[in-house]
Amino acid sequence: xxxxxxxxxxxxxxxxxxxxxxxxxxxxxxxxxxxxxxxxxxxxxxxxxxxxxxxxxxxxxxxxxxxxxxxxxxxxxxxxxxxxxxxxxxxxxxxxxxxxxxxxxxxxxxxxxxxxxxxxxxxxxxxxxxxxxxxxxxxxxxxxxxxxxxxxxxxxxxxxxxxxxxxxxxxxxxxxxxxxxxxxxxxxxxxxxxxxxxxxxxxxxxxxxxxxxxxxxxxxxxxxxxxxxxxxxxxxxxxxxxxxxxxxxxxxxxxxxxxxxxxxxxxxxxxxxxxxxxxxx
Numbered sequence: 547x548x549x550x551x552x553x554x555x556x557x558x559x560x561x562x563x564x565x566x567x568x569x570x571x572x573x574x575x576x577x578x579x580x581x582x583x584x585x586x587x588x589x590x591x592x593x594x595x596x597x598x599x600x601x602x603x604x605x606x607x608x609x610x611x612x613x614x615x616x617x618x619x620x621x622x623x624x625x626x627x628x629x630x631x632x633x634x635x636x637x638x639x640x641x642x643x644x645x646x647x648x649x650x651x652x653x654x655x656x657x658x659x660x661x662x663x664x665x666x667x668x669x670x671x672x673x674x675x676x677x678x679x680x681x682x683x684x685x686x687x688x689x690x691x692x693x694x695x696x697x698x699x700x701x702x703x704x705x706x707x708x709x710x711x712x713x714x715x716x717x718x719x720x721x722x723x724x725x726x727x728x729x730x731x732x733x734x735x736x737x738x739x740x741x742x743x744x745x746x747x748x749x750x751x752x753x754x755x756x757x758x759x760x761x762x763x764x765x766x767x768x769x770x771x772x773x774x775x776x777x778x779x780x781x782x783x784x785x786x787x788x789x790x791x792x793x794x795x796x797x798x799x800x801x802x803x804x805x806x807x808x809x810x811x812x813x814x815x816x817x818x819x820x821x822x823x824x825x826x827x
Contacts (some may be wrong), residue, residue: 577716581709585687585724588706591657592811593664593687593724594647594803596640597740598671598731604641608634636731636763637674639796643729643762644678644686646800652684654812661726661807662687666717667699667708671731676702689717722747726811727758727803730790732766745789749782756810760799761792768792 563569603611612627644663651661663679665672667688679686680702688703691711699708711717722744730741741761747753761767773787793799 574713574716577711577713578719581720584706584709588685588704589659590662590685590687590707590724591660592662592726594651594661594727594729595664595721595725596644596671596675596729596731597666597733597737598636598640598675599733599737600666600668600670600672601734602637602670602674602732603630603634604637604674605631605634633732637671639762640671640674640729640731641678641681643796643799644675645682646678646796647803648679648682648684648686650800650804652682659685662707664689664721664724665703666690666736667703667710669700671733673700673702675729676700680704689720691717718743722753725757726755726807727760729760729762729799729803730767732763732770738770745786748789749786756814758803758806758810759790760803761790762794762799764792764794 557563564572608627608631612624612631615623615627647661648663651657654660662685663675664687665675667676667690672688676686676688677700685704685707686702687707687709688699689709689711690699691714699710709717709720711720718740721740725744728741728744730737741759744753744757744759748757748759761771773782776782777784777787791802793802
């Protein structure tokens with residue numbers, strides 16, 4: 547019998563099929579199972595998630611932009627650069643807070659990779675979070691998302707913990723599933739979407755585990771998030787805004803988070819053999 551000149555390709559090795567609409571369920575499942583496998587291998591138990599704008603620069607970059615604008619004498623460019631310099635304080639605050647939280651978590655006795663800093667993996671505030679953790683010589687996570695304008699993962703993420711997602715909802719699942727605390731720096735639509743989804747999961751009791759939500763930047767968030775009309779019209783309960791802790795202080799944020807995590811996570815684990823429940827099925 548003559549040997550066939552054609553050898554069929556296995557379905558899971560067929561790129562055309564795997565990238566087709568028929569295989570969407572397989573791709574979604576892969577974005578659940580593959581991160582789970584890697585996180586387990588790296589012994590990451592839980593995270594502190596940092597949300598914030600990709601557009602906020604480091605202080606040195608903002609200072610260089612302002613110096614260049616002054617040389618050109620372009621008033622519009624100078625005003626823009628001055629605003630960028632002001633908002634760069636949030637990059638530096640994120641960097642320092644992530645550094646301090648990473649040092650604190652590494653010093654905890656009898657724990658392995660607890661409260662690992664996790665960001666969206668891109669530039670701006672996300673970069674600052676990973677940078678601070680990296681400067682503290684801590685493992686840190688980047689959950690990047692493929693976008694039309696090609697957001698790339700930043701250089702400070704632990705390589706083995708750098709993830710690339712296609713589906714926003716799977717990326718958001720991994721933000722929420724391991725989080726024990728969330729720091730929300732100034733940001734745009736994406737930051738609002740992520741922060742309010744966390745609050746919604748808590749409000750609707752879909753997240754049963756203890757979870758701290760910290761809004762950093764009172765001047766910014768007090769203007770962007772005005773909950774009073776929602777309370778007045780009865781669309782949220784008067785106590786719902788208490789889901790958030792708001793501050794402008796790195797020290798205050800650090801003290802609140804470390805104290806909260808000790809009481810609501812570490813002490814509870816010592817008192818019980820059972821872990822806190824995560825997201826309901």
